[in-house]
Amino acid sequence: MTEEIEQVAQRYARFTALGAAVIAAVWHLGYDLTVTITGWSAFRWPWLALAAWIAYSAIFVVALRSLTGTSRGPARIGELALATLAIDVAVILSLRPGELLGISDWAWGSVGWIAVMLVWGRPRWRAELIAFLAANAGIMLSAMILTGTLDRVSISKYLVVIAGGVTMQLGYAWGCRMLLARAEDAVVLARRLAADDALRQSAQRIHADRLRRYAAIRDVAESLLHQLGDGADPGDPRVREDCTAGAMRLRRLITEREDVPDELVSALRERIEAAERRKVMVTAPPFGDYLPGLPDGVREDLLRAPIRALDGARSRARVTVSAMSTMVSVAVVADNDDLPISAAPVQEPSGVVVTYQRQGGEVWVNSIWQGP
Numbered sequence: 001m002t003e004e005i006e007q008v009a010q011r012y013a014r015f016t017a018l019g020a021a022v023i024a025a026v027w028h029l030g031y032d033l034t035v036t037i038t039g040w041s042a043f044r045w046p047w048l049a050l051a052a053w054i055a056y057s058a059i060f061v062v063a064l065r066s067l068t069g070t071s072r073g074p075a076r077i078g079e080l081a082l083a084t085l086a087i088d089v090a091v092i093l094s095l096r097p098g099e100l101l102g103i104s105d106w107a108w109g110s111v112g113w114i115a116v117m118l119v120w121g122r123p124r125w126r127a128e129l130i131a132f133l134a135a136n137a138g139i140m141l142s143a144m145i146l147t148g149t150l151d152r153v154s155i156s157k158y159l160v161v162i163a164g165g166v167t168m169q170l171g172y173a174w175g176c177r178m179l180l181a182r183a184e185d186a187v188v189l190a191r192r193l194a195a196d197d198a199l200r201q202s203a204q205r206i207h208a209d210r211l212r213r214y215a216a217i218r219d220v221a222e223s224l225l226h227q228l229g230d231g232a233d234p235g236d237p238r239v240r241e242d243c244t245a246g247a248m249r250l251r252r253l254i255t256e257r258e259d260v261p262d263e264l265v266s267a268l269r270e271r272i273e274a275a276e277r278r279k280v281m282v283t284a285p286p287f288g289d290y291l292p293g294l295p296d297g298v299r300e301d302l303l304r305a306p307i308r309a310l311d312g313a314r315s316r317a318r319v320t321v322s323a324m325s326t327m328v329s330v331a332v333v334a335d336n337d338d339l340p341i342s343a344a345p346v347q348e349p350s351g352v353v354v355t356y357q358r359q360g361g362e363v364w365v366n367s368i369w370q371g372p
Contacts, residue, residue: 016176017067017120023172024060024113032056032106039104048094052087052107056114059084063117072121080118081132084111088136092143100149101140101157108140109161112169120173129173137162262291264299265321268330271307272319282310283318291323292371301352302330302367309365312336326371333364341365 036046036053043049059080066074074080091107092100099105115132119125140158144150228234272282294302310317313334322329341356341363348354350369357364 017071017117019176020113020116020120020172021060021064021067024110024117027110027113028053028056028060032110035104035106039099039102042096042099042102042104043094044096045094049091049104052090052094055083055090056087056107056111059087059114060117063114067117067120070121073118077118077122077128081115081128084114084118085132085135085139087111088139092139097147100143100147101154101161108136109165111136112165116169116173125173125177129170133166133170137166264291264294264303264328264330267299267303267307268319268321271310275310275313275317279315280313281316282313283316285320291321291328292325294328294369295350295371297350298328298352298369301348301350301354302328302369305346305354305356305365305367306330306332309334309336309339309363312338327369329366329368331364331366333362335361336363337361339363339365 032053036049040046062080063073066072088107088111091105095102095105112133115129115136119128119132122128140162144154144158268284272284275282306319309332310319313336315335317332317334317336320329320331322331339356341358342354343356346354346356352367352369355366355368
């Protein structure tokens with residue numbers, strides 16, 4: 001569930017960014033190019049206007065590549081922002097004096113969408129976008145003052161375009177940022193709920209494990225007491241062997257604890273209990289309170305050889321688990337004559353190294369994983 005919500009948040013980040021690019025592309029192709037071609041005679045230097053349109057397209061491609069790859073604007077936007085404002089100036093210079101604020105004066109209403117793409121996902125996007133839009137408005141106002149285009153109609157056009165552009169460009173960026181914030185909040189909430197659910201399941205497993213151990217302790221003690229109560233001779237070697245095995249199992253059940261359930265420890269305990277049911281005397285010191293997280297495949301490779309040694313034990317075995325922050329070792333010593341061994345350490349694909357040694361009717365198997 002958490003992964004699905006995170007994927008939704010990532011899609012929100014990606015497609016809102018690409019939405020800004022789509023608006024800029026449609027605006028630039030549908031309006032800017034059209035008025036450049038149809039208003040060719042309105043330009044004093046039409047080739048300068050066309051060069052400005054091409055430069056705008058180049059900056060658009062740079063910003064689009066960054067948005068497509070990272071859902072963020074380019075890392076360094078200072079030069080690109082200045083180049084975009086220079087496009088605004090170039091289009092103003094290319095126009096005939098009477099065409100300022102006319103239909104062919106496309107740049108000052110369009111460059112704001114490039115700015116939206118450049119600042120997308122940046123920590124100070126609001127301040128940077130507002131600064132760019134203010135600079136764009138200042139450039140056009142300066143051109144109006146220099147050309148004397150300060151009549152009421154021109155000032156009204158100026159205010160309408162500035163208000164409309166700022167509302168659309170800043171409003172889109174702001175609205176998408178709020179949408180992303182809500183998606184990120186959903187991810188945080190989903191992670192908290194997943195953590196609470198994992199904690200609840202952990203507590204349930206711990207409680208079930210305690211009940212299992214208490215029941216096992218009762219069964220072992222009850223079995224031994226029934227034997228003795230039925231007249232079994234304490235001096236009989238078989239009775240003494242059963243009592244020794246029962247005492248070892250009681251000691252293990254009483255001392256073991258699992259405040260944080262671990263799949264490796266749980267799997268080992270299952271095999272230890274299976275061996276004890278076969279009357280194998282298993283010595284297993286407490287496995288400790290902390291085991292590091294293991295990458296995929298490591299747990300299986302750590303357990304495979306030691307469990308085979310334990311499952312084949314005839315009468316006795318010793319199981320130990322050692323761990324540090326980046327190392328886990330699982331070792332088994334058992335009277336297992338059938339386990340095939342290797343004279344050289346065996347390297348598993350996961351990085352686990354398994355070492356075998358046979359001596360005096362016993363086999364020692366040790367699996368070690370060391371993290372980076």
